[in-house]
Amino acid sequence: MVFYMLSFTAELENLTNLQPRGGCDDPNYPYYFKVKCENCGEVSQKETCVTMSESVPLPNGKGTVNLVQKCKLCGREGSIQMIPGHGQPLTHELSQHELNTRLMVLDCRGFEPVDFSFGDGWKAESTSGTPFEVDLSGGEFADYDEKGECPVGVTNLRAMFTVVKKQKRWCGTAFV
Template structure:
């Protein structure tokens, strides 16, 4: 099993706290990405989608996962289990520093997640406190904040999967 940390960044204009609608652990937020088979290297043609609220039984096991799928080329099974409680919103300060915000950790067996797809279901807050529902499926967002009397926007979206190490420190689990 390998842990992958999904992190993201964007250029935020007069916005902060960009995250899925009910937080990074939103049980209904749909994470979409392509998968690469760790056995044969085949990349899925279509995007794969997972949510925290949906689990399925793993064949020949007593466990469950958020995704169980066969590679179309070699026929090997792979699973993905989402690991909540490690995500954080992207703040304006982090955006200006071009820092990555942690979004979700995935425990993967047989597959490597690649190419995260930004979609609908995000929320951000303007610097004046106005909340905005954000659809990032077009790759950017632009609006006007009436209360703050300024434009708000999101551009230059970037997401990155990296292999993460699970660490136990001071009785707390982290992924780095």
């Protein structure tokens, strides 16, 4: 079993706390990404959609996961289980320092997640406190904050998956 941390960063202009609309652990937020088969190396042509609120039984009947899928090339099955409780919003300060923030941890068996796709269903607030619904499906966002009398925006959006080891507990910045 391999655990992958999905993290992201962006340049935030007069915005802070960028995250999925229902928060980082929103059970209904759809995560879209391509997967790579660990057996044959085939990368899926279409993006896979995974949400925490959906669960399916494992083929061997021992538990449930959020996704079971077969590789279209070699036919081997893989599964993905989302592990909540590790995400945090991207703040203005993290953005200014070009630091990534954690979004989700995935327990992947048979697949490696690649190429996360940002979509609609995000939220942020301006530095003056005005809430904004943010659509990142175009790769960026721009609007105007009437209260703060300034432009707001999200640009240079980047996501990455990194391997993390889960042993006993999460200490807030890493698995220990």
